[in-house]
Amino acid sequence: MNKTILCIGAGYVGGPTMAVIADRCPDYKVMVVDIDAGRIAAWQSEQLPIYEPGLNDVVKRARNRNLFFSTDVAAGIREADIIFVSVNTPTKMFGAGAGRASDLQYWEKTARDIIENSDRDKIVVEKSTLPVRTAEAMNRILGSNDKGLHFDVLSNPEFLAEGTAIRDLESPDRVLIGAMETPAGLKAQQVLIDIYTRWVPREKIKTANIWSSELTKLVSNAMLAQRISSVNSISALCEKTAANIQEVSEAIGMDRRIGNRFLRASIGFGGSCFKKDILNLVYLCEHYGLPEVAKYWEQVVLMNEYQEARFVENIIASMFNTIAGKRIAIFGFAFKADTGDTRESPAIYVSRLLLEEHAQLAIFDPKALANAKLELQGVAGQVEYITDPYEAAKGAHAIAVLTEWPEFAEYDYERLYRIMEKPAFIFDGRNVLDHRKLYEIGFNVYPIGQRALAHLEKIK
Numbered sequence: 001m002n003k004t005i006l007c008i009g010a011g012y013v014g015g016p017t018m019a020v021i022a023d024r025c026p027d028y029k030v031m032v033v034d035i036d037a038g039r040i041a042a043w044q045s046e047q048l049p050i051y052e053p054g055l056n057d058v059v060k061r062a063r064n065r066n067l068f069f070s071t072d073v074a075a076g077i078r079e080a081d082i083i084f085v086s087v088n089t090p091t092k093m094f095g096a097g098a099g100r101a102s103d104l105q106y107w108e109k110t111a112r113d114i115i116e117n118s119d120r121d122k123i124v125v126e127k128s129t130l131p132v133r134t135a136e137a138m139n140r141i142l143g144s145n146d147k148g149l150h151f152d153v154l155s156n157p158e159f160l161a162e163g164t165a166i167r168d169l170e171s172p173d174r175v176l177i178g179a180m181e182t183p184a185g186l187k188a189q190q191v192l193i194d195i196y197t198r199w200v201p202r203e204k205i206k207t208a209n210i211w212s213s214e215l216t217k218l219v220s221n222a223m224l225a226q227r228i229s230s231v232n233s234i235s236a237l238c239e240k241t242a243a244n245i246q247e248v249s250e251a252i253g254m255d256r257r258i259g260n261r262f263l264r265a266s267i268g269f270g271g272s273c274f275k276k277d278i279l280n281l282v283y284l285c286e287h288y289g290l291p292e293v294a295k296y297w298e299q300v301v302l303m304n305e306y307q308e309a310r311f312v313e314n315i316i317a318s319m320f321n322t323i324a325g326k327r328i329a330i331f332g333f334a335f336k337a338d339t340g341d342t343r344e345s346p347a348i349y350v351s352r353l354l355l356e357e358h359a360q361l362a363i364f365d366p367k368a369l370a371n372a373k374l375e376l377q378g379v380a381g382q383v384e385y386i387t388d389p390y391e392a393a394k395g396a397h398a399i400a401v402l403t404e405w406p407e408f409a410e411y412d413y414e415r416l417y418r419i420m421e422k423p424a425f426i427f428d429g430r431n432v433l434d435h436r437k438l439y440e441i442g443f444n445v446y447p448i449g450q451r452a453l454a455h456l457e458k459i460k
Contacts, residue, residue, distance in 0.1 A: 005028055008033055008073060010032045011034075011050075015050065015059075018030050019059045035073065052162065053166065053338055073113060084125045085110050104137075111138055111142060118147070124142065125154045127157070157176055157217035162336060163338030172204060173204070175204060176216060177206070177213065178214065193207070218281045225275075225300050228262055228304070229269075233303055243449075244449070266307075266430050266431070275304070278297055279298075305349075311427070319425060327396040328396060329362045329392040331364055331401045333365040333371070340365075341368070351379075355379060365403065366405055393419060394419045401426070404432045413443070430448075
């Protein structure tokens with residue numbers, strides 16, 4: 001009766017998704033497998049491998065009741081009726097499509113593992129972000145087995161935002177399930193619908209053909225990233241014209257046709273999905289002979305890179321055109337608040353550029369220091385990783401706010417000002433601080449998309 005679910009891949013998507021399914025479907029056995037023994041051990045401990053608000057409580061309720069973690073991939077495949085594939089699909093860095101296409105080697109290996117270890121028909125669910133038409137390849141690989149087995153392939157893309165993933169899973173805007181438009185495909189689709197309707201209203205479960213489902217994931221992330229790049233492009237114009245990007249964003253966001261989401265100017269977007277998915281979309285457009293469409297979406301990524309570079313250029317120009325030997329406190333390294341994830345974080349790019357200018361970095365982040373060390377491993381330059389924001393700022397010439405952690409607005413900035421070198425600078429890459437108050441304390445304040453508040457005689 002399809003009562004055993006397996007997820008191959010225990011990362012940011014697989015772990016939380018299976019935890020919520022197990023929590024809401026106690027009559028199902030849910031297994032999560034991964035070849036990374038350290039990651040599986042962490043899922044079985046009190047210190048989970050990822051930080052996500054609410055995740056710990058969900059895991060504790062279901063773990064060892066009907067939620068189990070293991071490194072035995074083969075055994076999991078044999079036992080499962082429904083297999084979610086949530087393996088890594090990074091951007092390919094070699095050969096044809098390098099820098100844009102998805103690297104599907106782990107995905108294909110998983111498909112072949114499923115064939116090798118299966119002894120009966122199964123439902124296979126694409127949970128990884130994949131290029132459109134990937135299900136066709138998955139179907140061919142699985143259908144090539146010589147055991148006479150039948151596999152139904154479904155697409156069930158995730159639409160999670162790190163920091164709110166549990167909320168997104170428990171109360172999603174929509175659940176999308178794509179299937180082959182065959183009797184067997186539609187029957188398999190209904191099996192997955194029956195699982196989600198345990199807690200998701202049926203009207204929020206959207207069905208589609210499998211190709212539409214695959215493409216929707218890429219387009220969804222591309223559209224969100226496009227909004228960020230759009231408002232960031234205008235932030236540059238605001239700084240030149242004395243307009244205020246926050247006022248502009250708030251005003252245009254009141255238009256119901258536009259809405260107010262993803263219109264906050266910043267140093268740029270990060271995370272594992274946006275850049276990767278847009279570049280994959282660019283590659284697909286080029287592959288299908290649509291160069292104009294490809295160039296359109298590529299500009300979203302180029303604008304993001306421009307915003308990161310522009311932030312560093314402003315730091316250098318404001319600090320008398322040299323930051324060599326100057327201590328800069330980095331407040332925040334995660335790509336966004338409420339996560340320890342640093343993948344594609346703007347802080348990586350900003351930190352590398354600052355180090356190239358021979359700045360000395362003191363990096364602080366409430367949850368992401370361990371990952372920050374990994375991201376900058378082997379990068380030349382002087383870097384300290386500090387667990388206290390006041391120690392990071394001690395003797396610093398500047399503070400650069402690179403993540404929108406709410407606690408950053410609550411620090412004692414009078415104390416920070418006293419322990420910093422003078423003139424003291426703050427570069428607010430997320431516009432989360434009270435700029436007027438900081439200016440009155442004595443800081444030279446440089447927000448995104450707003451006029452600088454500086455005590456210096458010459459303001460660029």
